[in-house]
Amino acid sequence: MSDKYTQIIEFVKNMETDVEKFYVKGQAAAGTRVRKALSELKKMAQDMRNEVQDLKAERKG
Numbered sequence: 538m539s540d541k542y543t544q545i546i547e548f549v550k551n552m553e554t555d556v557e558k559f560y561v562k563g564q565a566a567a568g569t570r571v572r573k574a575l576s577e578l579k580k581m582a583q584d585m586r587n588e589v590q591d592l593k594a595e596r597k598g
Contacts, residue, residue: 541585548578 552574558567 539585539588541581541588545578545581545585548574548581552578 552571555567555570555574558564559571
């Protein structure tokens with residue numbers, strides 16, 4: 538399994554507290570943290586996507 542995938546899973550699990558605080562308890566500051574974390578998650582996903590693409594290209598040729 539990819540290390541990047543494992544990092545993404547752990548990252549999402551760590552976001553759970555702030556997601557709950559925002560959606561259930563209505564804390565606006567938690568919403569800011571969630572948005573920031575989602576931005577970081579987007580970067581992590583893009584990095585993994587690039588890694589997959591590179592590995593795919595290596596395997597072809």
